[in-house]
Amino acid sequence: MSSRNVCVLGLGYVGLPLACAAAGAGHTVVGYDPDVARVRGLREGRSPVEDVEDRLLEKVLAGGRVRFTHDVADLQGCDTFVICVPTPLTEKTPDLTMVDAAVEVVATALRPGGMVVLESTTYPGTTEDRVAPKIAELTGLTAPDDYHLVFSPERIDPGNPIYQLSNTPRVVGGLGRRAGDAAEAFYASFIDHVHRVSGPREAEMAKLLENTYRHVNIALVNEMAIFCEELGINLWESIGAASTKPFGFAAFSPGPGVGGHCIPVDPSYLSWRVRRLGYPFRFVELAGEINDRMPSYVAARVADLLNDVQKSVNGARILVLGVAYKRDIGDMRESPAPVLIRKLEGRGAQVRWHDPHVSGPIADTAAVAVAGELTAEELAAADLVLVHTDHSAYDPQLVVRHARRVFDTRNMTAGLTAQHLFRL
Ligand SMILES: NC(=O)c1ccc[n+]([C@@H]2O[C@H](COP(=O)([O-])OP(=O)(O)OC[C@H]3O[C@@H](n4cnc5c(N)ncnc54)[C@H](O)[C@@H]3O)[C@@H](O)[C@H]2O)c1
Structure with missing residues (x-):
């Protein structure tokens, strides 16, 4: 497996276990979150997420492969960006402001050949119709030619003692075959089974089908x-x-x-x-x-x-x-x-x-x-x-x-x- 320089954006129920698992698999991880207090706590080994025990966090920190930051400048040098930010409803309408803000942060560090994965739950079409145009506008880079664009839904079930990140099969939908290959290799480094679908829309819909x-x-x-x-x-x-x-x-x-x-x-x-x-x-x-x-x-x-x-x-x-x-x-x-x-x-x-x-x-x-x-x-x-x-x-x-x-x-x-x- 080739080791990646990963940035996980959003260190909550979804992002924090992912950051820990990726670091545990040998990737170098920057965990980014604009919540200063959350970042300070994480640096001190205090987990805000019940499924990530303080002991595990301390072990991961001691391994030296993960660092937590609220400073956008620390993303420079990353080649893989995984967006795990909230996607709430505001007045019964999808509120993607935090996804947009995270994409703006990614755009400051994305380089040709890099990979952007959206894990936040959202309506089908978001990755291709909202994330890709924004990245193109901010960086001039277009998928699938210049970078890998992927949707991969998180299925974590908080508090589930049997199924966690590593043994819950992972759905991956890349824009184009090469993006799918890159994402599959990344996730397979810390998840037992990766299931490929033909594109981001099918992956977005899979998550919504499950929850609907x-x-x-x-x-x-x-x-x-x-x-x-x-x-x-x-x-x-x-x-x-x-x-x-x-x-x-x-x-x-x-x-x-x-x-x-x-x-x-x-x-x-x-x-x-x-x-x-x-x-x-x-x-x-x-x-x-x-x-x-x-x-x-x-x-x-x-x-x-x-x-x-x-x-x-x-x-x-x-x-x-x-x-x-x-x-x-x-x-x-x-x-x-x-x-x-x-x-x-x-x-x-x-x-x-x-x-x-x-x-x-x-x-x-x-x-x-x-x-x-x-x-x-x-x-x-x-x-x-x-x-x-x-x-x-x-x-x-x-x-x-x-x-x-x-x-x-x-x-x-x-x-x-x-x-x-x-x-x-
Ligand atoms: N919690 C679950 O069980 C679960 C399961 C599957 C999927 N999801 C989906 O995953 C996504 C994240 O959910 P969660 O439960 O981890 O949320 P969370 O609230 O636990 O954590 C989200 C984190 O993102 C941070 N954040 C906000 N704006 C940001 C930005 N612009 N850049 C970087 N970080 C930012 C917040 O400060 C917070 O720490 C949502 O779309 C959710 O629907 C959640």
Whole structure:
């Protein structure tokens, strides 16, 4: 393998593991991020990303192959630029300002023969129609003749103990065969399996297909959860039963809403692009409508469960277990918990919350954070305990034993039965 001088732009959930893996594979890496405090912390061995432990970061720093910077001048001499910056939605529209800013930084150091890879999730066409013209305008270099232009989606699943960067197959779409060859060789130096597609658009679409598939299927089971409650059916059991089919079925779970950087955001990138063709992407829009309504539905169920024991939400003490968007991580991005808490507070509830991975406060709420271990006293003091995130730190037996009423939106209490235990 030939060693490259790599610059990773954006040192978050996606960029930091990549910078560490590339350095570990023998490349020389400059990690660039305009966030001065983040860069200072990284230089001191403090990782802002849970999946990159401080110990690993210190080891990588000690290896001397990576350095972190917020200074654009430090990119000189790099031959491979990997862009891993956020691609949020602003007023439901793709916001590529950070990609544009990163491309401007790349343009200061890109030389003929270099490689530019976009890893940020975006709508199909971004690499060729937005990145390439900007690079041409700023540098006079055009792809595929002067440099290699590539899209390679990151598929990292934060908190997943089995699949990490190196053992998750990597999709690569280069503009032209030589760009694909160069990108394949680069990624194969630290990822077990690289899957080539014919161009950047196919790679961009692959990522959106994956996340739209999840979004739509989560909406399907969320809608089913709502009517199964009325039909008196335990949907969790039905999902478990359907999962025994060894072909043609993939299990998805209902929940209090969808969160994270990807599922609530990425499909909208695709539907935005489709709308520009003059028609809607109906699957995505319907799924968004259903998933976005889940916090309201959960709040209404909480009200019903309190009503059943002659209590009103107004004045009730509700303890929310877990506020992160998913199990065993502290990521609050797009988590439905703040929306749900606001809805409960809007009905007059006194909300307290506990999450071993998150420290407060939660914006625009008066909710009180419960610090330390979850105790029997805290559980017993609530009129209702609402399981929002099924962190493995929680002991379901303890929760069911001490809570007066439990509403479990994640089936954390699977296998337990009690008069005061209810599920989504
Ligand atoms: N987090 C995930 O699970 C995940 C998974 C797959 C794909 N993605 C995609 O990867 C991209 C990055 O997401 P993330 O979760 O790593 O974001 P993040 O917020 O964790 O990190 C992004 C970093 O980019 C930095 N940044 C902002 N503007 C910059 C610029 N102009 N130049 C260089 N750095 C800049 C920020 O300071 C931040 O440190 C997004 O498009 C996201 O959709 C994320």
